[in-house]
Amino acid sequence: MKFLKFIGWVFIPYIMILFQWKKIGAIGKGLGTAWALIVLISSIGNAASEKKPVQTVSIQESKSTEVKQKEVAPIASQNQSNQTPTTDSQAVTPTASRIQAKVLEVTDGDTIKVELNGKEAAVRFLLVDTPETKHPQHGEQPFGKEASNFTKDLLSGKTVELEQDVNNGPDKYGRLLYYVYVDGKSVQEALLEKGLARVAYVYVPNVKYVDEYRAIQEKAQKAGVGIWSIENYAQEDGYHAEVVKKNASTPVKNATTTSAPKPQPKPQPAPQPVQEVYYANCSEAKAAGAAPIYRGEPGYRPKLDRDNDGIACEK
Numbered sequence: 001m002k003f004l005k006f007i008g009w010v011f012i013p014y015i016m017i018l019f020q021w022k023k024i025g026a027i028g029k030g031l032g033t034a035w036a037l038i039v040l041i042s043s044i045g046n047a048a049s050e051k052k053p054v055q056t057v058s059i060q061e062s063k064s065t066e067v068k069q070k071e072v073a074p075i076a077s078q079n080q081s082n083q084t085p086t087t088d089s090q091a092v093t094p095t096a097s098r099i100q101a102k103v104l105e106v107t108d109g110d111t112i113k114v115e116l117n118g119k120e121a122a123v124r125f126l127l128v129d130t131p132e133t134k135h136p137q138h139g140e141q142p143f144g145k146e147a148s149n150f151t152k153d154l155l156s157g158k159t160v161e162l163e164q165d166v167n168n169g170p171d172k173y174g175r176l177l178y179y180v181y182v183d184g185k186s187v188q189e190a191l192l193e194k195g196l197a198r199v200a201y202v203y204v205p206n207v208k209y210v211d212e213y214r215a216i217q218e219k220a221q222k223a224g225v226g227i228w229s230i231e232n233y234a235q236e237d238g239y240h241a242e243v244v245k246k247n248a249s250t251p252v253k254n255a256t257t258t259s260a261p262k263p264q265p266k267p268q269p270a271p272q273p274v275q276e277v278y279y280a281n282c283s284e285a286k287a288a289g290a291a292p293i294y295r296g297e298p299g300y301r302p303k304l305d306r307d308n309d310g311i312a313c314e315k
Helices: 002-019 026-082 144-155 187-193 210-223 241-249 282-287
Strands: 099-108 111-116 119-125 159-163 176-182
Touching (some): 099 119, 111 159, 144 187, 176 187, 187 210
Parallel strands (some): 119 176
Antiparallel strands (some): 099 159, 111 119, 159 176
């Protein structure tokens, strides 16, 4: 259609003028040629302007497609990185799901050995500390055996769930650091409730449950159970066995002691009433068989004791 329009505007007037040039003359022929040139230039310009928007749209669409491809590419790579599984030695986000592990051995109240990814690994309970049972310096501390036995009864042969905080260590002894759960219950919380552990080794950033643990510890302290039953034994810097020894050597106040009963005195016979004896003279005393009468005996009177030697009616 555009080509036919172009022919109609350019060549038809020019052909008409060309065939009539003898009648019109040179001036008419020139005007026809000029008209043909104007129409030709105008047609070329319109054709160019009609083609240009088509090219612009194509470029914009191609640019938009490139931008979308660039936006999609990082998202895809990010999703791939998030889906990459992490090993036990790698840090994961605090919202990472728990992993399961088989308990191989209970070392003491706060440390166990587990089978993790087909390998044996030592696991230290995060944010709690129980008394020692076989420390090279401290030996066995009070309530250490109780804490160890409690953890053994709770976890021996069990499959536990391990939850890490921001990172899972290892610590300076090569142990991995986890929150430990059995049958859906927190082992750390159980130890704190029984008074067999204290909140300790609180290091940022692994502080996810420290507030909850301290609230449980406060209840155990008020109840005076386990390690809190001995005043000043569990402190912020650890356990002080010397306090326990000192308390053991100090006699307990208000303690009831058993002693041999004191012998009861023999009952004494009741004193007999003293009968009044009166002798008018020594003759009566002698007649009664009472003479001589000594001072203090019945019938003695100073008047009967003439020489005042304490013996009346002596002659």
